[in-house]
Amino acid sequence: MTAAHVVLLCIASLASRCFGAGTDSSLNVRLIAGSDGAVQAQIEGKAAIPLRDFQKGAVINGVLFSTDESGQWVTLSHPNQKIRLETDGFGGFSALLEASNQFAVRLDKKLSVIDMFTPSNNTAAVKLEFHDGGRAEMEGGSRARYDVFLDQSYYVSGRGKIHTVDADGLRRDLSEFFPPMTGGPLRRVVDEKGAARWERLSPVRDVIIGGPAGGNLEIYVSTNKIWLPGKEQKRVELPHGAVIDLIKNPFNRNLDWKIPKGYFRIWLAGFDCWNAISFTEQHCSMVWDVTQGAVDLSNYTPTNIYQPNLDPLVIIARRITTCIHPQVTFQYLSIYGCNTFIGSAQGGDVEVYNPDTGRATTVSQGNRTFQRGMADGAATAPRNQLRVNWDDTSVNLSGTPGRFRVPANSRELITGENATQMEVDFGANRDITLRAIQSELGVRLEPLQDWSFNLDEGNRISFSFDVNRGVFIGTASADNSSPVPFTGPDGMLFSVEPGGIITIIPPQPGSLLWHTEGGVVFYEAEGGGGGRAAYGTATPAHIPPPSGQPPLGFWRWQPGFDPALVPPPRVPSPPVTVKGP
Incomplete structure (x- = not known):
């Protein structure tokens, strides 16, 4: 105009x-x-x-x-x-x-x-x-x-x-x-028992996609079931006038859609916490991997489309939303449940809106939300070096204190060389807890190349590693007297406050994430008087629905919460505990 x-x-x-x-x-x-x-x-x-x-x-x-x-x-x-x-x-x-x-x-x-x-x-x-x-x-x-x-x-x-x-x-x-x-207008409907009720018409229709990206797809568009084998495309026209074109991209594994007219919710089988919303005149493309829990959604909508219909939405956990601008790809990777995830961008920045805080957090390209430099609590004093490796049967420790083996489902108090004393608990759920009773420890995690952490005397940390998904999760005890500093590739250092959580995803062959050089880190910090915050996501974990109400679906207003957002306060990144030059 x-x-x-x-x-x-x-x-x-x-x-x-x-x-x-x-x-x-x-x-x-x-x-x-x-x-x-x-x-x-x-x-x-x-x-x-x-x-x-x-x-x-x-x-x-x-x-x-x-x-x-x-x-x-x-x-x-x-x-x-x-x-x-x-x-x-x-x-x-x-x-x-x-x-x-x-x-x-x-x-x-x-x-x-x-x-x-x-x-x-x-x-x-x-x-x-x-x-x-x-x-x-x-x-x-x-x-x-x-x-x-x-x-x-x-x-x-x-x-x-x-x-x-x-x-x-x-x-x-x-x-x-x-x-x-x-x-829309009201219409009278009668159920199978003959009971009549009134319901309001809505233009919204669901698209449910099943099958691997690039493979044979079974797709439901409203009540219409279609198959997309090979590199095919199909147009689906619905009685109320909505039209969607589903296209298997001939050059990659992506599924594209174009919407001449309509309001569609896009769902992927195997992704309970993710869905997209797309409207009239939009053109989008996506690729996914159920095993990795990853979805890439790209917006190819022409920039001359009127602004209110320019951007599709990605909705996570039925309440966290991401607006994807033209020529931008939003990359989602589920980590734990619905509330712990990685969000990264390619082609431009995206903003993730958290209704619990009313804030929109900018996710820069490449998910480079960690900072370089020396973190607080990274002690320079000599430490007893310890290498930790494990499988389903035992935890194996070696280094200056000596060599030790702790079987699964057991807890052992270990006294080693150089006045070292530590406690190792290898639980039934394969979580490992390490406590430094005497001596300062420098711990190298063998299953994760180039990752290590320092554990001060008296501090404790629990961790686990999902080999199939390649996800490491470490939780610092809330009773720790100091942060647990982690060191990653290229000398990246940051600390996990008492009660904080760090999730590390090493590079994996064939990963959908484009920016995994040197490791992608999801970092969640709690304690230190700063409250809970997170890298890579705009929401804390384990937040109940507003006012204690059961979820009503994100597109419905919830009593007790006024979703006024114009304009939301912007923050360049969530508050975190990482500091240093």
Whole structure:
């Protein structure tokens, strides 16, 4: 949209000649779009007037109109009266514009959408009403899209400051981190027992994908089951007007989708904590590996698509959202449960929004969220060096204290050379706990190349290593008197505070993650007066739903929590305990 169709009311002499005296009543304006997108205006039921040639602005019956070069975007305003705007072909929709404010709209009858824009210098919100009773308010500097389907279900996507109340009274704010508001008429349905109830129509449809990336795929689009063997593509058209093209990329293992029209939730079999949301005019591509728990989602949507529909969403744990901008790939790797994961980016930065804190955390390219330098607590005093190796049957220790073996399901108190005393517990679940009773220990983890940690006298750490997934998890005891400093490849050092957790994923052949040089680290810190924070994720683990309510699905507003987010406070990275030059 160019500046030509955003016209400022700054010519006082023109206004004084053309506009009548102020009044509290509103003028009724109706816009009518032709097949070529050109718009006509009808004021108070009078004859429609073409607006294509009004790029520089024109006053008609007191209303100031202007258009862009295409004649599709129309901006209207009145210095003294309110304007109630209706549109041909979108029954039940209206917009109320206060005096001395501006409102720009574009009608696309072929796609059945209305695009809307409010300039940042507006002093009052534009009030929108939809045919099912839903409402929205667009403050200055906002953009919205109203997308209607054949069954009269719809969604409203937005950017900026847009406050909505759907037909059922649920409130939400629209932004790049929240799914659109949905609505539609009520219909009467009868269950198998003959009991009748009313349900509201929704444009949302689910796409469930099963099978390995690059292999034969079994896909459900709503209730339609399709197969995608080989390098094929299929178009699925649904009765309410949604259309999705599913394409096996001929050059790689990716599955692409293009959505000429629709609102789809994308699910992957084997990924209970991950799903994506994609809308009209979006083009995305993804590849996944169930064994690794990894998904790469790329946004190939053209940048000329209207902004509210430019970015798909990835939703993790039904509440944590990531907005993926065009030409950006978001890489997700599950670590533990739904709340511990790695998020990395390629092609640009992404932001991960955590509704528990109301903050959006920037994930820079390559997941380089750790810092180089010497961490606090990395002691320089001589230590007794210890190599630790293990399998399912025993833990083997060797070094300056001597050589020792601790069988599985046992705990041993070990006294070695150089006045060393330590306790080793190899539990039934294959977790290993090491406590330095006497002496300072420098421990090298043999299964992890180039990783080691220092354990001060009296401190304790528990750790485990999933060989199949290549994931190491270490937990420092909350009773430790000092941090446990870990040293990684290339001399990267950082400390795990008492009660903190570190997860290390060494490079793996064939990993979907593109930036694994030198090891990818997920680091979670707790204690030291700083609370819990994390590298690679924007959420603490084990957070219950707001207000103790059971999960309602992320797209539903939850009682007791106001998801206002415009704009969210940005933080360059979560607070962590890593320090050093």
